Amino acid sequence: MKNVGGLDRGLRIIVGLVLIALAATGTVGWWGWLGVVPLLTGLIGGCPAYSLLGVNTCPVSKKN
Template sequence: MTKNVGGIDRIIRIVVGLALIAAAATGAVGLWGYVGVVPLLTGLMGWCPPYAILGFNTCSTKN
């Protein structure tokens, strides 16, 4: 897997993922908040399947 998520995109994904998971864990939102696992994992891995399919790349380095 070649990294296709970089910089600010990764930071936003991680922050949004953690916020959704925290909101679901505290009961502020329903169980759907656990969907925050998806942006969290894609941010941590640096690879997003839809980006790969659509040919997007926000990563400045070619890994």
């Protein structure tokens, strides 16, 4: 189920890519690879944590 809206998705993708790039270049430690999580949730459009907390930033899903 999609629960991540447009702006939220875009920010997640950007943050994920930046963290991964920083980790790949050695600028930050291993934790930069955690950028995979926001990247994947942004690409998929669903966030398990949002589901648990009852959050939904996707306007299309709110109508259903």
